[in-house]
Amino acid sequence: MTDRTPGATPPAVPGTTPVGTGTGRPAPEPFGARLRRAMDTRGPLCVGIDPHGSLLTAWGLDDDVAGLERFTRTTVEALADRVAVLKPQSAFFERFGSRGVAVLEKAVAEARAAGALVLMDAKRGDIGSTMDAYARTYLAPESPLFSDAVTLSPYLGFGSLRPALDAAAAAGSGVFVLALTSNPEGAEVQRATAADGRSLARVMLDHLAAENAGATPLGSAGAVVGATLGDVGADLAINGPLLAPGIGAQGATPADLPRVFGAAVGDVVPSVSRGVLRHGPDVSALREAALRFADEVRTAVAGG
Numbered sequence: 610m611t612d613r614t615p616g617a618t619p620p621a622v623p624g625t626t627p628v629g630t631g632t633g634r635p636a637p638e639p640f641g642a643r644l645r646r647a648m649d650t651r652g653p654l655c656v657g658i659d660p661h662g663s664l665l666t667a668w669g670l671d672d673d674v675a676g677l678e679r680f681t682r683t684t685v686e687a688l689a690d691r692v693a694v695l696k697p698q699s700a701f702f703e704r705f706g707s708r709g710v711a712v713l714e715k716a717v718a719e720a721r722a723a724g725a726l727v728l729m730d731a732k733r734g735d736i737g738s739t740m741d742a743y744a745r746t747y748l749a750p751e752s753p754l755f756s757d758a759v760t761l762s763p764y765l766g767f768g769s770l771r772p773a774l775d776a777a778a779a780a781g782s783g784v785f786v787l788a789l790t791s792n793p794e795g796a797e798v799q800r801a802t803a804a805d806g807r808s809l810a811r812v813m814l815d816h817l818a819a820e821n822a823g824a825t826p827l828g829s830a831g832a833v834v835g836a837t838l839g840d841v842g843a844d845l846a847i848n849g850p851l852l853a854p855g856i857g858a859q860g861a862t863p864a865d866l867p868r869v870f871g872a873a874v875g876d877v878v879p880s881v882s883r884g885v886l887r888h889g890p891d892v893s894a895l896r897e898a899a900l901r902f903a904d905e906v907r908t909a910v911a912g913g
């Protein structure tokens with residue numbers, strides 16, 4: 610009989626083979642271990658690549674595919690050999706159709722080759738059979754968009770993400786699941802109460818903690834928790850990474866991190882997009898801005 614208990618592994622999607630299984634190759638190093646090393650050596654910072662039309666214009670570029678290509682190439686060149694994580698926001702590339710996605714593919718490959726971990730910000734979430742296709746897009750090593758990690762939305766039920774969780778584990782990649790997002794509208798859903806009395810965010814955090822149980826030095830199933838939220842009154846220790854967007858343009862600063870994350874602050878990957886990108890197109894200015902954020906984060910995490 611099929612196990613229907615919450616958190617049980619759902620049956621395989623009919624007609625599909627789970628992504629990345631049965632290759633006979635040795636298991637790749639898990640994302641959590643790779644991320645911990647990158648955070649230790651490069652500093653715990655994620656810079657988002659968000660090519661807003663207004664930023665392209667501010668950089669003196671046209672808001673077209675050529676501008677997108679130039680903006681992306683400059684950002685990768687400036688940062689991929691020094692920041693721990695680069696997070697391209699897929700929407701800003703998709704808006705140009707297939708030519709924009711081609712720019713994204715190239716950026717992913719070049720950023721990874723330069724040593725950055727690439728977190729694809731796609732915020733995907735769907736029924737399991739479609740989730741399997743998303744897993745093949747971002748988490749299958751043979752895909753042109755294969756990334757070190759991907760952002761996922763769990764609001765079709767955490768269990769619907771299973772194909773992506775399994776594909777990530779098989780590929781040595783990671784996931785970041787939306788728990789408490791940085792935008793004020795998120796509370797309506799994420800702080801709503803589930804049937805058992807927990808908030809929906811708590812339910813997601815508990816699922817992630819279960820995914821990461823026993824992993825060392827850090828699990829590969831991360832949560833997204835906005836740096837903008839103040840004291841969230843929740844234990845955020847999930848033995849996995851905590852992506853903290855909202856620094857810079859949305860008003861949060863690295864100094865806010867200890868208040869939001871408490872004892873889990875050492876597992877936080879703060880994320881900033883416009884706060885760094887607005888310093889372009891000068892490569893040195895982009896680097897200096899990222900370095901400043903990374904230094905401020907280190908100081909905040911160390912309690913200074």
Ligand SMILES: O=C(O)c1cc(=O)[nH]c(=O)n1[C@@H]1O[C@H](COP(=O)(O)O)[C@@H](O)[C@H]1O
Pocket residue numbers: 657659698730760789790791792833834835854855856857858859880881882883884
């Ligand atoms: O998953 C994300 O990265 C994310 C989650 C969240 O709760 N809030 C949030 O702002 N983001 C993303 O983080 C980036 C924030 O950009 P800036 O506000 O320019 O730093 C955008 O790409 C958002 O889509």
